[in-house]
Amino acid sequence: MVKIFIDEKSFEVEDGITVFKAAKEAGIAIPHLCYHDAFPPEGSCRMCLVEIEGLPKLELACSTQVRDGMKVFTKSERVVEARKGVLEFLLAEHPLDCPICDKAGDCKLQDYYETYGLFESQFREVKEKREKKAKIGKNLIHDEERCIICKRCVRFLKEVTHTQELGIFERGIHTSVNIYELLPVDNNYSGNLAQICPVGAITDTDFRFKTRSWLLKKGKSICPLCSRGCNISIEYHPGFPHFQVPKKVFRIYSLENPDVNGFWICDLGRYGYSYIDENRLDRIMIKKEEQKIEPTWEQSLQFIAEKIKGLNFLKKTSQIALVLNTWLSNEELFLIHKIFKSDLNVESIFFADRPQSEGDDILLTPERSPNRRGAQEMGLSIQPVKLETLATKTRLLLVFGSSIQDQFSSSDIKKVLDKIETKILFASHSNDLISFFDIVLPTALIAEKGGSLTNVEGRIQKFSPVFEPSGDSLPEWMMLADLGREFGINPSFYEQLKTPEAISIETEKEIPFFREKK
């Protein structure tokens, strides 16, 4: 540990770290453009200049190591003047097209000009014209005019994906970032380039010109598209009610979590958000023959609970079958385990998930669902659906999710379902299956409910709802807790389960894995 002084306050910091990191730990922000925590210092933007006592010139905070007794000034007159100078040079060739730049609002250069610049430009020369929309990758557009040559993109492709599609060409004022010989940036992590670009030089076609960043609301969540459990920020527009424009998710950004995903997410998770808004089920649907019940959750709940009660009374709970999926959270899987396995001794519990696909050695895992590990640790054996078994002895079938249609053809499923007396589907999206079921209950997505997921490494991560569920959708844990209470084997136990946290506490009590991981 060494003692350093930043702005005349003393701090104890670790030996060997840089002034920038020491200041960050001390809560003092030093402006920076090229520096990124994921990479070693580059020192090309010159924004992080600080004054150090005893040194004749200003030094770069990002690449200067701390010494014992070092006195650093981050707000002295010389530093403020130097920052202005650096900004003036950076803006000399930077086009002022903030109104049409997608980075506006998130742009560091814009923020620093507001905070440290605010000068009148002294440059009378015309800014140089350059390529404004070079397509450098399947989702990326590069604007050479806006680029400040911080090299974050080049370093990302060199150090994280090891693909090195981008390079620096020419020298001096002609320096530019570009691809080699028309070989585009084509890897599963290219979307990160648009996120780490400190200005709007690299923008992604998916978000390009769609909306403005300050109109978006943000919410922390977990990516459910593979079992890695990357931390994400879902950025959505709440909608313009006066113009009948509904809520819409516009982009997914990665959040920093060094234990899970570092700083990055893959393109599958970044661009695969359309499922949140498209084709959603938002009304409870009931088949015409069942005239007795109204399409409300209370009525449907009564109906399902009566059926289960009846079968339980006749000691025929073996005629209940469940088809689950591993998009269900730990809490929901626990409730299913508790209600159907412990209370009712149901044996036919199957899993239907999206088919596995290719993973990679950075983040993406082969599973295409977020909680397979959670289901395993819960003590539910992940056995695939056997249609023949379902067809023979089932009278009540509860299906969660629509993934059985990925494995079997609709006609096969219909044939089997026609033989079953009562079929209930809990699904978030509308599809061919819904017409085969007696009751279809809309469910909330991961982004719309609270709970926790267990990722492929066995790490339990909590998440909270980002926005309200669409229409009449309810989170599955709520429906399951209601169901548990309604058919009355142990109502007082289910009575207290009003929040995912309460269920989580019960899970920890009963399942050792979740207790140890706490």
Added chain:
Amino acid sequence: MIKALGYFIEIIRGIVITSRHFFVNFFFRILNVLGIKTKRKGAVTIQYPEQRKEIATRHRSLHRLMAREDGKPRCVACMLCATVCPSECIYVEAAEDPELEMQKYPSKFIIDIGRCCFCGFCVEACPEDAIRMDTGKIELAGYSRDDLVYDLDKLLK
């Protein structure tokens, strides 16, 4: 009783004031009509709509979108007007233009005049001077609410 008398006196005072204005205005108006110039104009009423007052240059009337030389809107769909609008009556949807110079343009630009409070913030916020409130149109009534929703074509005229 005394209170009621007080009201009565006030009513009479009111009638006196009103009739004084009426007769004084009447007198000067007659002088004006006869061609005798006086300092006072008499009747202040304008025979709207046949006769109209000149609108001040800073008056904020119905919006219009400015067009470029080739007829396309000047607007680059930066959505600053929609952001600043306090009554949330502007809706802009952007699209990409294949032309290199102006890449972003509004594919939809809707102002709901029925909600607009004519504060003029959109004009102030616009970085391209694309929206102005200088048409001088102040009669904006319509037979339905939909008549008051102005789209890109209507605003560009």
